[in-house]
Amino acid sequence: xxxxxxxxxxxxxxxxxxxxxxxxxxxxxxxxxxxxxxxxxxxxxxxxxxxxxxxxxxxxxxxxxxxxxxxxxxxxxxxxxxxxxxxxx
Amino acid sequence: xxxxxxxxxxxxxxxxxxxxxxxxxxxxxxxxxxxxxxxxxxxxxxxxxxxxxxxxxxxxxxxxxxxxxxxxxxxxxxxxxxxxxxxxxxxxxxxxxxxxxxxxxxxxxxxxxxxxxxxxxxxxxxxxxxxxxxxxxxxxxxxxxxxxxxxxxxxxxxxxxxxxxxxxxxxxxxxxxxxxxxxxxxxxxxxxxxxxxxxxxxxxxxxxxxxxxxxxxxxxxxxxxxxxxxxxxxxxxxxxxxxxxxxxxxxxxxxxxxxxxxxxxxxxxxxxxxxxxxxxxxxxxxxxxxxxxxxxxxxxxxxxxxxxxxxxxxxxxxxxxxxxxxxxxxxxxxxxxxxxxxxxxxxxxxxxxxxxxxxxxxxxxxxxxxxxxxxxxxxxxxxxxxxxxxxxxxxxxxxxxxxxxxxxxxxxxxxxxxxxxxxxxxxxxxxxxxxxxxxxxxxxxxxxxxxxxxxxxxxxxxxxxxxxxxxxxxxxxxxxxxxxxxxxxxxxxxxxxxxxxxxxxxxxxxxxxxxxxxxxxxxxxxxxxxxxxxxxxxxxxxxxxxxxxxxxxxxxxxxxxxxxxxxxxxxxxxxxxxxxxxxxxxxxxxxxxxxxxxxxxxxxxxxxxxxxxxxxxxxxx
Numbered sequence: 001x002x003x004x005x006x007x008x009x010x011x012x013x014x015x016x017x018x019x020x021x022x023x024x025x026x027x028x029x030x031x032x033x034x035x036x037x038x039x040x041x042x043x044x045x046x047x048x049x050x051x052x053x054x055x056x057x058x059x060x061x062x063x064x065x066x067x068x069x070x071x072x073x074x075x076x077x078x079x080x081x082x083x084x085x086x087x088x089x
Numbered sequence: 090x091x092x093x094x095x096x097x098x099x100x101x102x103x104x105x106x107x108x109x110x111x112x113x114x115x116x117x118x119x120x121x122x123x124x125x126x127x128x129x130x131x132x133x134x135x136x137x138x139x140x141x142x143x144x145x146x147x148x149x150x151x152x153x154x155x156x157x158x159x160x161x162x163x164x165x166x167x168x169x170x171x172x173x174x175x176x177x178x179x180x181x182x183x184x185x186x187x188x189x190x191x192x193x194x195x196x197x198x199x200x201x202x203x204x205x206x207x208x209x210x211x212x213x214x215x216x217x218x219x220x221x222x223x224x225x226x227x228x229x230x231x232x233x234x235x236x237x238x239x240x241x242x243x244x245x246x247x248x249x250x251x252x253x254x255x256x257x258x259x260x261x262x263x264x265x266x267x268x269x270x271x272x273x274x275x276x277x278x279x280x281x282x283x284x285x286x287x288x289x290x291x292x293x294x295x296x297x298x299x300x301x302x303x304x305x306x307x308x309x310x311x312x313x314x315x316x317x318x319x320x321x322x323x324x325x326x327x328x329x330x331x332x333x334x335x336x337x338x339x340x341x342x343x344x345x346x347x348x349x350x351x352x353x354x355x356x357x358x359x360x361x362x363x364x365x366x367x368x369x370x371x372x373x374x375x376x377x378x379x380x381x382x383x384x385x386x387x388x389x390x391x392x393x394x395x396x397x398x399x400x401x402x403x404x405x406x407x408x409x410x411x412x413x414x415x416x417x418x419x420x421x422x423x424x425x426x427x428x429x430x431x432x433x434x435x436x437x438x439x440x441x442x443x444x445x446x447x448x449x450x451x452x453x454x455x456x457x458x459x460x461x462x463x464x465x466x467x468x469x470x471x472x473x474x475x476x477x478x479x480x481x482x483x484x485x486x487x488x489x490x491x492x493x494x495x496x497x498x499x500x501x502x503x504x505x506x507x508x509x510x511x512x513x514x515x516x517x518x519x520x521x522x523x524x525x526x527x528x529x530x531x532x533x534x535x536x537x538x539x540x541x542x543x544x545x546x547x548x549x550x551x552x553x554x555x556x557x558x559x560x561x562x563x564x565x566x567x568x569x570x571x572x573x574x575x576x577x578x579x580x581x582x583x584x585x586x587x588x589x590x591x592x593x594x595x596x597x598x599x600x601x602x603x604x605x606x607x608x609x610x611x612x613x614x615x616x617x618x619x620x621x622x623x624x625x626x627x628x629x630x631x632x633x634x635x636x637x638x639x640x641x642x643x644x645x646x647x648x649x650x651x652x653x654x655x656x657x658x659x660x661x662x663x664x665x666x667x668x669x670x671x672x673x674x675x676x677x678x679x680x681x682x683x684x685x686x687x688x689x690x691x692x693x694x695x696x697x698x699x700x701x702x703x704x705x706x707x708x709x710x
Contacts, residue, residue, distance in 0.1 A: 030383075030447070030448070031309075032309065032344060032347055032348070032380060032383055033379055033380060034340075034344075035339075035340035035343070035344070035374065035377060035380065037340065037374070038338045038339075038340050038341075039338035039339045039340060040339050040340075040374050042372065044374055044375060044376075045339070045371060045372050045373055045374055045375055046371075046375065047375060047406070059400060059402055059403075060399070060400055060402065060403040061392055061397040061398065061399065061400055061403070061662075062397065062398040062399070062400050063396070063397050063660060063662040063663065064660060065398050065420070065423075065424055066424070066465070066468065066654075066658070067424045067425070067426075067465070067469075068472070068654075070472070070473075074425050074426070074427060074469075075469055075472075075473070077507075078469055078470065078473055078500060078503070079473040081499070081500065081503045082470070082473050082474040082496060082499065082500065085496075085499050086474075
């Protein structure tokens with residue numbers, strides 16, 4: 001087997017790269033890259049002045065998102081439908 | 090052995106000096122292996138091939154002898170024998186490596202790293218090779234992951250060596266997993282170093298400075314090869330033995346917390362995952378956009394599952410670029426309360442599903458968020474169809490606010506009809522039955538994507554089937570009930586005549602027969618499901634009140650003070666986070682012992698050994 005190995009080895013890699021390019025890019029995108037520097041002070045992790053002044057993370061997340069807008073399409077249609085049923089009873 | 094080797098001599102002299110000075114960083118810098126190598130290395134390789142040719146009778150022994158001079162000699166000979174062996178392997182690696190055969194390269198490199206990890210094990214000198222172990226680990230990881238993505242580069246080699254490797258009874262260990270195993274050995278050597286203060290207090294000293302460098306690399310490989318389960322032991326040993334994470338540099342902390350958070354997320358431990366990922370996000374350098382984006386990719390779903398949506402401000406940050414269009418529609422569907430649209434959005438044939446699936450969060454989102462959609466749905470039906478309490482009777486004893494579950498049933502049917510209409514207009518042949526006796530009444534999807542098209546006019550003919558599956562449908566013979574081989578007439582179907590009438594033997598996987606006629610059953614089947622969904626919402630604390638089964642209602646007592654809506658439909662995030670906050674520990678994250686000033690420390694804090702198996706997932710009580 002040793003005799004045929006080198007020739008085959010050389011042939012394969014040169015043929016393959018192009019067709020493989022797309023998935024490769026996708027996956028590299030998913031990899032958590034090494035940081036270019038090893039350490040940094042906490043100030044460099046924080047967002048620019050404006051948002052940091054807000055303190056904490058409260059402004060990053062919406063805790064109250066329930067939709068009370070009766071004029072919104074889905075609610076409106078639902079309301080109509082429930083009314084119809086009421087009337088028919 | 091007369092060939093002069095001036096560069097090799099010089100190189101060995103340099104290494105000896107670095108070892109004597111215990112200069113690990115420079116030693117690593119000396120021990121280059123990755124092409125392109127500089128001129129000096131190429132000349133040294135020429136010298137090696139000339140003076141110590143591969144396969145030469147005394148080559149390797151001669152090399153080893155020279156390397157043995159590198160380590161300080163004690164009375165009975167060198168005490169750090171692993172190092173000379175490692176150096177000999179280093180030289181033979183340079184001399185013999187053939188990058189045309191990447192599988193060989195991989196195996197040689199793995200052998201080299203293995204030996205270096207052995208050298209790392211020495212209690213006195215080991216720390217000197219720590220930077221080299223890290224360097225070799227990174228090169229090995231890069232090669233393994235590269236080959237994992239481009240298997241065609243070594244497929245032909247594997248094929249040729251297949252003869253010896255064809256035993257299916259042995260579980261195949263991928264190159265990536267093999268690398269993870271070697272790196273884990275290095276991690277253990279770092280973790281168990283006895284230099285300085287042991288245990289989970291003191292600062293990292295000696296080899297312990299390498300704990301998270303090795304752990305992070307190992308985790309990267311384990312994530313790549315999908316063997317997350319193997320990480321559990323690592324996290325447990327870190328909890329038991331590592332110095333606090335806070336003593337390590339930011340890059341290591343952030344990377345570690347990212348992997349830990351993802352691990353916890355994939356184990357459905359959403360609250361600890363949220364704390365770890367939020368900390369990773371908070372400590373990540375603000376310019377490291379790609380890392381921040383990956384952290385957000387898991388931090389956002391973690392929050393959504395616990396009832397907290399990303400704010401406009403968060404989604405406007407540069408690292409959220411590209412995430413907005415993924416998560417915003419999902420949040421909108423949860424708020425809307427249309428469970429069919431939600432299911433369709435995350436169904437395998439939805440264009441949105443592919444990205445979620447690639448990130449490994451599709452199933453988690455699908456399974457964990459639907460209950461919130463139902464809460465929104467019930468809430469809307471209550472707003473428009475519920476009894477909100479009599480304002481006149483407020484002071485006296487009026488009935489509490491309630492919702493007839495019948496209204497939920499009506500709304501569910503209406504929702505189904507809405508979707509059926511759109512389905513009818515978009516794909517003509519996909520009309521789904523409005524009612525079916527078996528299975529769920531709330532799910533209108535009838536066909537598994539794998540079976541789509543089976544009912545179409547081009548159903549294969551018997552002849553086509555036989556041509557394709559004849560070896561299965563009409564084999565040469567079969568084993569009968571007694572386990573005896575029976576020959577079969579060629580071409581005869583062993584499963585019997587496909588035209589046979591089986592109507593008398595209808596298979597009914599559901600135990601309950603239809604007692605009250607189709608119409609009554611139709612109602613009660615749907616009602617059963619609605620009741621159990623509501624019961625689930627109540628048990629999880631996502632709705633508050635009680636259910637009555639006769640004359641089915643959802644009632645909201647004690648609503649006078651706050652009103653029916655806030656009482657019956659409490660804030661999800663508040664409910665879940667209050668419950669989860671009771672245990673703020675994050676398995677796998679060693680935090681310094683709490684300082685006494687400020688808020689009193691809560692029960693399970695830093696350094697405690699936490700058993701991963703004990704924690705319960707969000708949403709389960």
